[in-house]
Amino acid sequence: xxxxxxxxxxxxxxxxxxxxxxxxxxDFVPVEREKSLVVDEAGVLTGKQLALLNERADTxxxxxxMEVALVFVSTLDGRSARDxxxxxxxxxxxxxxxxxxxxxxxxxxxxxxxWITCHAAGIREFDEYAQEALADAFVPYMSGNDWYGAAGxxxxxxxxxxxxxxxxxxxxxAVGLGMLIAxxxxxxxxxxxxxxxxxxxxxQYIRYANLSVKQDQFLHTTVTRRRIETxxxxxxxxxxTSSSGRSHSGSGGSF
Amino acid sequence: MASQTxxxxxxxxxxxxxxxxxxxxxxxxxxxxxxxxxxxxALYGVKNEAAEQAAEKAAETAEGWDYSGMTDDWGADAAKLxxxxxxxxxxxxxxxxxxxxxxxxxxxxxxxxPGQFAGSLKPDFIIPFAKTKEDAMHSMRKxxxxxxxxxxxxxxxxxxxxxxxxxxxxxxFDGEADADAEYAGEIxxxxxxxxxxxxxxxxxxxxxxxxxxxxxxxVDASRRMDDALMDSIEPFDYQGLKAFSLSYLPGYLAxxxxxxxxxxxxxxxxxxxxxxxxxxxxxxxxxxxVREIRKxxxxxxxxxxxxxxxxxxxxxxWHGKQYTFAMNxxxxxxxxxxxxxxxxxxxxxxxYGAIFAxxxxxxxxxxxxx
Numbered sequence: 001x002x003x004x005x006x007x008x009x010x011x012x013x014x015x016x017x018x019x020x021x022x023x024x025x026x027d028f029v030p031v032e033r034e035k036s037l038v039v040d041e042a043g044v045l046t047g048k049q050l051a052l053l054n055e056r057a058d059t060x061x062x063x064x065x066m067e068v069a070l071v072f073v074s075t076l077d078g079r080s081a082r083d084x085x086x087x088x089x090x091x092x093x094x095x096x097x098x099x100x101x102x103x104x105x106x107x108x109x110x111x112x113x114x115w116i117t118c119h120a121a122g123i124r125e126f127d128e129y130a131q132e133a134l135a136d137a138f139v140p141y142m143s144g145n146d147w148y149g150a151a152g153x154x155x156x157x158x159x160x161x162x163x164x165x166x167x168x169x170x171x172x173x174a175v176g177l178g179m180l181i182a183x184x185x186x187x188x189x190x191x192x193x194x195x196x197x198x199x200x201x202x203x204q205y206i207r208y209a210n211l212s213v214k215q216d217q218f219l220h221t222t223v224t225r226r227r228i229e230t231x232x233x234x235x236x237x238x239x240x241t242s243s244s245g246r247s248h249s250g251s252g253g254s255f
Numbered sequence: 256m257a258s259q260t261x262x263x264x265x266x267x268x269x270x271x272x273x274x275x276x277x278x279x280x281x282x283x284x285x286x287x288x289x290x291x292x293x294x295x296x297a298l299y300g301v302k303n304e305a306a307e308q309a310a311e312k313a314a315e316t317a318e319g320w321d322y323s324g325m326t327d328d329w330g331a332d333a334a335k336l337x338x339x340x341x342x343x344x345x346x347x348x349x350x351x352x353x354x355x356x357x358x359x360x361x362x363x364x365x366x367x368x369p370g371q372f373a374g375s376l377k378p379d380f381i382i383p384f385a386k387t388k389e390d391a392m393h394s395m396r397k398x399x400x401x402x403x404x405x406x407x408x409x410x411x412x413x414x415x416x417x418x419x420x421x422x423x424x425x426x427x428f429d430g431e432a433d434a435d436a437e438y439a440g441e442i443x444x445x446x447x448x449x450x451x452x453x454x455x456x457x458x459x460x461x462x463x464x465x466x467x468x469x470x471x472x473x474v475d476a477s478r479r480m481d482d483a484l485m486d487s488i489e490p491f492d493y494q495g496l497k498a499f500s501l502s503y504l505p506g507y508l509a510x511x512x513x514x515x516x517x518x519x520x521x522x523x524x525x526x527x528x529x530x531x532x533x534x535x536x537x538x539x540x541x542x543x544x545v546r547e548i549r550k551x552x553x554x555x556x557x558x559x560x561x562x563x564x565x566x567x568x569x570x571x572x573w574h575g576k577q578y579t580f581a582m583n584x585x586x587x588x589x590x591x592x593x594x595x596x597x598x599x600x601x602x603x604x605x606x607y608g609a610i611f612a613x614x615x616x617x618x619x620x621x622x623x624x625x
Contacts, residue, residue: 200525205469
């Protein structure tokens with residue numbers, strides 16, 4: 001029901017957009033994806049490699065409900081890598097579900113530039129740290145012109161970022177910590193059995209206690225200052241609006 | 256080893272009288288007569304002299320037996336043991352030198368042995384028993400409850416071997432103290448400007464001076480009695496202090512002090528000192544950190560009182576180990592160390608451990624999802 005409703009909403013949004021864009025009929029965002037998840041327009045992969053990568057990307061999209069796309073192009077045709085990637089994502093209908101959740105890595109093989117663009121749930125899933133981790137994974141391969149290796153590293157790292165299962169070592173760690181914390185109530189229970197102890201004070205037998213002098217004399221103040229490291233990172237998590245009017249986040253670089 | 260004993264006989268039927276902790280009066284079990292402590296005191300002031308003469312009857316010597324291997328020299332034990340004659344049935348009994356009241360095992364009469372007090376101080380005060388043996392048994396069962404690690408067999412078998420009402424000798428110390436102390440205090444304030452974290456520490460010199468007075472800090476004067484056990488049934492309600500009279504003793508055991516006031520005073524001093532120290536320190540407030548620079552406590556010792564305070568002592572042996580419990584005979588405060596069931600301990604540790612492990616894992620899961 002909810003899905004139908006959001007699909008309807010998306011359709012209405014689409015209709016509005018078509019109206020507003022008007023004559024530019026070829027600029028509309030298709031509902032269904034028109035290309036495969038891994039596209040090789042630069043001809044750097046063999047047919048078998050492409051098929052393998054697409055198979056993996058499709059499986060990932062189904063299990064994580066998030067499309068992880070990869071496009072190899074030769075050049076950016078003078079456009080910015082960001083716009084190229086955003087438009088490629090939008091106008092080819094990439095993204096999972098009614099909100100088009102996903103991430104796309106655009107690689108311009110000859111320009112030696114790349115851009116990661118994220119949309120909808122992809123923005124939340126791949127924050128600036130995750131994008132950095134992705135780049136760290138595939139950039140070394142691309143520097144060595146190992147395109148298939150780069151594609152594999154990208155898909156692997158994306159899968160790791162989306163894996164929210166807790167590492168196995170947390171089971172013994174949690175048990176250990178639990179047993180340690182359990183010492184607190186156990187000590188209390190043990191104390192119940194051994195209440196006999198010598199009294200150290202005689203507070204019950206004070207007939208009078210008269211504090212005649214109570215002085216709190218201020219002496220001096222010392223001040224220490226520490227510089228706070230200001231956040232200098234460019235804010236890859238921030239979003240911008242692409243030409244289709246949809247918001248994207250992204251980051252890129254050269255290799 | 257001549258000694259004299261007093262047991263109180265009912266003026267109407269000559270049955271044994273004992274101090275009844277519930278009514279606070281002397282009671283005869285046989286005819287039900289009840290007398291106030293003062294009445295019996297007045298009556299026995301006269302009667303005691305007659306009893307003295309009766310006790311001095313020489314022991315008979317049997318003829319025809321060879322006694323050569325025996326001696327009347329008790330050696331070192333002489334100081335520890337005392338013989339007395341039960342004034343009711345005449346049995347000669349031995350008891351420890353510090354025991355001042357007991358029950359004759361032959362006729363069940365409650366007997367006071369005033370000879371035992373001879374040469375030592377007469378107690379100034381006594382707090383009579385207000386709790387009965389039944390109260391003690393009841394408190395014991397209640398004491399077992401809610402203790403998860405207590406072996407079930409221990410509470411189920413519940414074999415109290417010995418339960419006795421004992422007047423324990425206590426020294427009660429009065430004293431005063433003048434004290435002053437100096438502390439260094441800091442107030443730390445941290446705030447952020449646009450690009451700095453600023454820590455402002457204000458330093459203070461803190462001075463405190465005060466006068467304190469203590470009333471009757473109790474220290475048990477019996478070596479046989481565990482100090483920690485006696486401390487743990489404090490406090491006694493001093494409103495119940497009565498001028499000492501032998502009439503309160505029948506029916507209960509009574510010890511006399513074997514730890515001098517001078518020896519015991521040290522513990523009272525220590526407790527007073529730590530109370531003064533604590534009071535001074537607690538009066539310092541509003542600081543982030545406080546450090547003691549200098550402290551001087553001058554104690555002035557005051558009056559010492561000697562009092563007999565009522566304690567129910569319960570003994571039991573379990574798995575070869577002796578367990579002693581004590582109940583304040585006036586307030587009913589019950590205490591004593593108990594054995595631990597290792598299996599139960601680990602069961603509970605695992606239960607708690609599993610719960611906390613689940614909580615830790617859940618928190619980790621929450622952090623991963625968000």
